[in-house]
Amino acid sequence: MQQEILNVTLDPKLKKQLKKQIERRHDKEPAFRRKYNLETLAVLLFALLAALFLRGFVFQNTQVQGESMMPNFVNGEQVFVEKLSYLFSEPERGDVIICRYGDTSSPVIKRVIALPGETIRITGGKVFINDQELDESHYWSGTMFSDMSSVTVPEGHVFVMGDNRNASLDSRQEGPVPYYRIIGKAHFIIYPFDSFGSTQGF
Helix, strand or coil: CHHHHHHHHCCHHHHHHHHHHHHHHHHHHHHHHHHHHHHHHHHHHHHHHHHHHHHHHCEEEEECCCCCCCCCCCCCCEEEEECCHHHHCCCCCCCEEEECCCCCCCCEEEEEEECCCCEEEEECCEEEECCEECCCCCCCCCCCCCCEEEEECCCCEEEEECCCHHHCCCHHHHCCEEHHHEEEEEEEEEECHHHCEECCCC
16 A cells, blocks of 8 residues: 555656646746735835825924924924915914925924014004904913014015014014915824814914
8 A cells, every 4th residue: 555655656647747737836926926016016106105295295294393382382292284275275364384484494383473465563562463452362371572663464475473472483583474485284283192182272
């Protein structure tokens, strides 16, 4: 019986058939692997391009730097910034935006205070828009230490300030910000998690 099994196992025809099957399998595997690798690479490339597109044109996260927006935004917090709103509508007073003061300057987070065509001044530590005192009680309760003479905001610009008025570099020093230097609108604090929440409440 053992001899018969040995003979079957060593049968030249069977060995030849097995050899052909192994060769066919080896011939197929590289092509399969190449197809699999190409498909995987295509998926990864698409995901990368999609992520770059979304970050470049739809949203991004931005880290708060410094204390100019305290107590509402604290140094080191991460905010979710959406970029599409201002393609279809203009900034509104009270919006918290990410912008640049110059083409090469770092992004900053500030609040829109005055809109195009409006005249803003600071007298007695209070903000006046077109000679009407601005109610800022829901995000600022202090008194500014210095006044500012009247400034009329040009078309296509906004006048921005930090919520921590006495520790903020903003339009009082840098001038109104043109629309094209607005990166987007801050909607949520996303980190740290214990600060997570909408920015619309302040």
